Every structure is written in structure tokens, then in C-alpha cells.
Amino acid sequence: MIQTRKIGDAKVTNVIEYSGPTHDPAFLFPEAERADIDRLESEMAPNHWVPHMGKLIVTIQFWIVQTGTSIIVIDTGVGNFKPRESIPRMHMLNGLVREWLVAAGAAPEEVTHVVITHLHADHVGWNTTWQDGRWVPTFPNATYYFPLDDFNFCKEGKNKEPGVIDVFGDSFFDSVMPVVDAGLAKMMRPGEEIADCLTVHPAEGHSPGQVTFRLESKGEVGIFCGDIFHSPLQIMRPEFNSGYCIWPEKAREVRLKMLNEAADQSALLLPVHFGAPYCGYARRQGDGFLFEPATW
Numbered sequence: 001m002i003q004t005r006k007i008g009d010a011k012v013t014n015v016i017e018y019s020g021p022t023h024d025p026a027f028l029f030p031e032a033e034r035a036d037i038d039r040l041e042s043e044m045a046p047n048h049w050v051p052h053m054g055k056l057i058v059t060i061q062f063w064i065v066q067t068g069t070s071i072i073v074i075d076t077g078v079g080n081f082k083p084r085e086s087i088p089r090m091h092m093l094n095g096l097v098r099e100w101l102v103a104a105g106a107a108p109e110e111v112t113h114v115v116i117t118h119l120h121a122d123h124v125g126w127n128t129t130w131q132d133g134r135w136v137p138t139f140p141n142a143t144y145y146f147p148l149d150d151f152n153f154c155k156e157g158k159n160k161e162p163g164v165i166d167v168f169g170d171s172f173f174d175s176v177m178p179v180v181d182a183g184l185a186k187m188m189r190p191g192e193e194i195a196d197c198l199t200v201h202p203a204e205g206h207s208p209g210q211v212t213f214r215l216e217s218k219g220e221v222g223i224f225c226g227d228i229f230h231s232p233l234q235i236m237r238p239e240f241n242s243g244y245c246i247w248p249e250k251a252r253e254v255r256l257k258m259l260n261e262a263a264d265q266s267a268l269l270l271p272v273h274f275g276a277p278y279c280g281y282a283r284r285q286g287d288g289f290l291f292e293p294a295t296w
Contacts, residue, residue: 002104003278003296007268008217010067010197013104014270014278017062017077017097021055022089028056028230032240040236043291047275048232056231057275060122063224064106065215070195071106072113073139074213074224075272079125079175086169090122097126098138111139113195115188117203117226118210119150120244121171123272128178135178144179145194148187149209151176158208167207167244203228203258205251206244212258214267221267228258230273232291235259235282258282259289268294 004013025037034054037044041051048057063074077097084090101108116124127144128135137144153159154172179185188194190202190211198213206227213224228251229235230242238255245251262269262282270279281292 002100004104005294005296007215007222008220010065010215010217010222012215012222012270013064013066013106014061015064015097015100015104016278017060017093017095018089019059019061019275020057021050021053022058023056024054025056025233028058028242029233029240030243032233032237036237036240037233040233043236044232047277047293056233058230058273059275059278061272061278062126063270064101064104065195065197066105067195067197067217070113070197071111072115072195072198073101073106073111073142074115074270075117075123075226076114076126076138076175078122079128081130082121082125082174083170084121087121108139109141111142114139114142114144115194115198115213116144116146117212117224117272118147118207119154119172119176120167120207120227121169121175122167123226124171124175127175135174137179137182137184140184142184144185145188146176146179146185147207147209147211148189149204150207151187151209153208165244165246198224203254205247205249205254206242207246221265222270223258223262223267224270225258226272228255229269229271232274232280235289235291238289263289 001016060077065072078090129138159166159168192200201212203210203212215222259282280294282289
């Protein structure tokens, strides 16, 4: 499924790899109580929370930005035929992402840039495709931009150290290093600009090097915010980290900063894991925030 909108002159399309009521909130948000979510049922159900199942709806999606001569893919999901035995719902998928890319006007051979908010396994999978007995870059004519601090963290094996939450797993070797070995990778730092339209901003906490990408055009702002938010729950209750945040206090700090920025600027938040309509706005309510779903 694809949906398209405009941010100024830029065309923005989301491609959904899968979406469904998959997560027990005690697993995804270990700091939250069931009562916290029940109190927000009117805001969360039915697109982000299924009360009678007790499950959060979680999506795997990535974004396409088309502006000028650039076709940019932001985050690349789980990927087909990736061995992920520790996460059964992600193990050896065989979906239609490639077909949807073509339908969206972003055939893999035409993509010019691939930009990754962070290197967790569910954000890098379609970087590569299994072909002739090896993993090869899916987007052969693109430059791939990886956050330097995440790359170094994995390259140095710090994700495998005792006590570290390892959400990178084998994806570093089947979805990142083949791109590096093919000479298509560029390591990026906050402060850079990509394709004359995306600015890179720091958002560490969930991972050591997570970044966001800010798109501005004709007075409109969109922020591709990675996993600062896994659910609208974290807009209304920003103190709740996901269970995957490697630096919890920093993650909360970054989330609150993002909420204030997005609310002050009426910026469209474009995350990876929200249910329908998959993006929206943070609006102030008293001392806190509400989630306002975007319209398509």
C-alpha cells in the first residue's frame, strides 16, 4: 500500500511493508502500565491500539521523497528473505515492497539517495537483496547515507557487549556491510545536508547515532523522526521509552525536544512505526501534547 502527499514542492510517499496488532505494551513500553494506555483509549484506538486484544498496532514502513531530480528513500524496513529467527514476524519475509516502489515512481534503479535514521534491523533490511548467492545493494545507483556513530558502534562490536540492547543483530552484516563493500556508502554526521533538501539532526538515545531528517519547502516542514516515537502514546506520554532505547535518559530528552520543536513549527512528524494514517502532528494541550493524525 502507498499513500502520497506534498510538503511544499516535495512529493512524499510512504510504502508499508507490514502493519498489525503485534506488540504487547508491556514488551514495547515496559515503563507503561496497562491503565496508562486504557486512559488514552479514545486517542489510541482503533488505529494504534486494539483494546480487546491488548495489542499495540506497529507498522514497518519507509518514506520516499521526490524533489527535483532526486528520488530519496528514507529507512528501508526489514527486507525480503532476511534470516531473523529471534524475531519470528520478521523472519524470511517475502513481500511486495519492490513492486510498491515501482508503483510509487521509485524503482530501485532510479533511486538516487538512501538515507537511514539508525541501523536497527527493521530500518536497513531493503538496503540489500539476495542475488546470485550473495547480498547485493537493492539501489545500485544510489548513495547510501549511514549515521557514523551507529556504524562505528557496530563495527567495533559494542552492540555485542554484555548488557547492551542489541537491535542491530546480523543486519549489520547482511544489510549494511555489503553496501559499504560495494563502495556505495557514505557516513554522515548531524549538520549535513543531503540532496539539497534534507538536513541531518542529532537524535541519539534510542541508538548511539540515530538522526532525523528535516524537509522544508514553501514554508512547510516535515520531520522524518525514526524511532524517537514508536507510537502516538509517546507523544501523549513522552516519558515512556521503548524497551529498545540504549540511553534512556537521552532518549527522553530528545523526544521532548522534538515535541516542542514540532508543536512550535506545526511540523509534520513522519515516523516509521505508527498505525494509520502513519504520520501526524504534535499539538500542545496544557503542559503536554496531543497527537493529531494527518489527512491524506
